Every structure is written in C-alpha cells, then in structure tokens.
C-alpha cells in the first residue's frame with residue numbers, strides 16, 4: 119500500500135523571504151525572493167508517491183489591521199504559486215486563513231473591532247483556520263478529495279512556533295526551519311523539544327527528513 123503523507127507548508131518566512139507583512143509594499147513583486155532550498159526541497163517531496171502538499175498561510179493579522187486587502191493576498195498567493203510551478207513544482211492545495219479572534223484585536227488595539235469583518239468571536243468556526251488551528255489543512259484535504267485522517271503521516275513546515283504547533287495539533291510533527299530571522303523561535307523550541315517537534319537549519323533539510331520518514 120502506498121504510504122500517504124501530508125505536508126503542510128507555511129508561506130511567509132518559509133517559502134518566501136519576509137520581513138513582515140509581505141505583500142504590503144507596492145513593489146512586492148520585485149521584493150519576492152524564494153528561500154534557498156525551497157524549490158529543491160519541494161521537488162524532493164514531489165517525487166514521493168502518495169505525498170500531498172498544502173500551503174497554508176495566515177493572513178488575518180494584515181487583513182484585520184487594514185495593511186492589505188483580500189485582493190492583494192490573492193495576487194501574492196497566485197504569484198508565488200506560479201513562480202514555483204514555473205520551476206516544475208507541484209502543490210496540491212493553497213489555503214489562506216483570513217480571520218483573527220477578539221483576543222488578537224484587543225492585544226493589537228484594533229479599533230472598532232466588533233465591526234471589522236476579519237475579526238470574529240473566539241468560538242467562531244472560521245477561527246479554526248488560524249494557526250495553530252488545523253482548519254486550513256482540513257480544507258486542503260477536502261480540495262484534494264480526502265480527509266486529514268486518511269494520512270498515515272502529517273508534517274507541518276514553518277518558521278514560527280505556531281507552525282510547529284499546527285503539525286502537532288494535526289496529529290503529526292511540526293518542523294521549524296531557521297530562516298535567518300527567527301532565532302528566538304528556534305531557541306524557544308529547542309528548549310522544550312519533544313518527539314513531535316523538529317528544528318532544522320534550512321527548508322531542504324526539512325524535506326529530506328520527511329522523505330526519510332523521520
């Protein structure tokens with residue numbers, strides 16, 4: 119039987135370089151830079167039979183703060199996806215999380231958040247998409263035509279702690295990739311590593327671990 123593996127991948131800071139709210143600048147297309155090892159790494163994953171890839175990007179913080187709109191997010195997603203496709207990469211589903219909860223709005227002092235369409239109550243089902251929630255992975259699976267529970271192994275690759283938590287919450291492993299800017303997250307995860315959490319130096323190494331079945 120073909121072993122079925124699901125790999126979730128974060129976008130900003132993991133696939134593309136990001137110094138914060140990528141896509142907010144008018145020159146975002148010129149600023150787009152894919153991290154080293156991403157193309158080679160995903161190609162390695164694409165060679166594995168029964169392995170599916172879902173890119174899952176949380177964009178609720180930028181949306182709720184009015185830093186960019188949904189149209190811009192869709193354009194950025196499309197552009198990054200097409201850059202990867204041009205390099206011969208296959209991604210099975212691409213999902214965006216669009217909402218934040220009241221807790222986020224209060225913490226970041228978003229004014230009139232009760233009238234903000236991207237800010238929802240803490241028990242709102244749409245908040246399931248926000249990492250470390252697994253809603254985007256579930257939606258990706260639905261688009262592929264299966265369920266999260268169909269997979270024997272699940273991994274989530276990202277540059278933040280909540281990416282690692284997403285992998286664990288999905289019943290799999292979380293892989294934190296060092297990207298040159300997230301040293302603090304790396305140190306934090308390293309101090310409490312368990313068998314479901316892995317820290318690697320670059321994206322390619324994360325993919326190599328997955329292919330090796332770690």
Ligand SMILES: [Mg+2]
Pocket residue numbers: 128129130131132276277278
């Ligand atoms: Mg990220």
